[in-house]
Amino acid sequence: MFLYTETDQNLQACIDACNHCYRTCLRMAMNHCLEAGGKHVEADHLRLMMNCAEICQTSLNFMLSGSRFSPKVCGVCAEICDACAKSCEQLDGMEECVQTCRQCAEHCRKMAA
Template sequence: MHHTQSPEMKACIDNCLACYRECLSAAMHHCLEMGGEHTKPRHFRLMMACAEICRTSAHFMLLGSEHHKHVCRECAEICVECADDCERIGDMQSCVDACRRCAKSCEEMAA
């Protein structure tokens, strides 16, 4: 049997991969160059955790694993936390937007 993905799941995979790309890139470039609040351990770890859970969520959906629901639920939670923290620090709007988009679609996948 061939696994087909719903349009919602395809959109979620795209949002997860975009968020993975954005968080990793922002952390490695923007945050490291800015320093200060941007490189405090709690914020930096959160960005790395967000990037990784987004990548993992996309992977689970691409695998067609039923466990994607649990992973997506956790992904949504971490993305919201990351978006809030990036918003708090400021000058990270593209990361905030990517995290919020990913959180929204992952909440839908987890439902």
């Protein structure tokens, strides 16, 4: 019987967090933000949301492939997720994105350490 180690559990938690953040940022950017308009579609904010979705997907792919570069990619992912959460905090209706980005950043920081 295979028992997960703490490292395996941290890896799986980070994979799940990156996947959830990728889906959330993409969905919120392409639906909520585009429909809300105004500050939600300003270039810096929308670009950051798409960057966040992309780096989360990239981090996910690196971890799933067992890449030795995963910790470095996860470190960058944490930084971008933090920036995205801060940007989303400034706008109405973005609470889900803020929470998801913060959780992903936390898990990615653990993987990067």
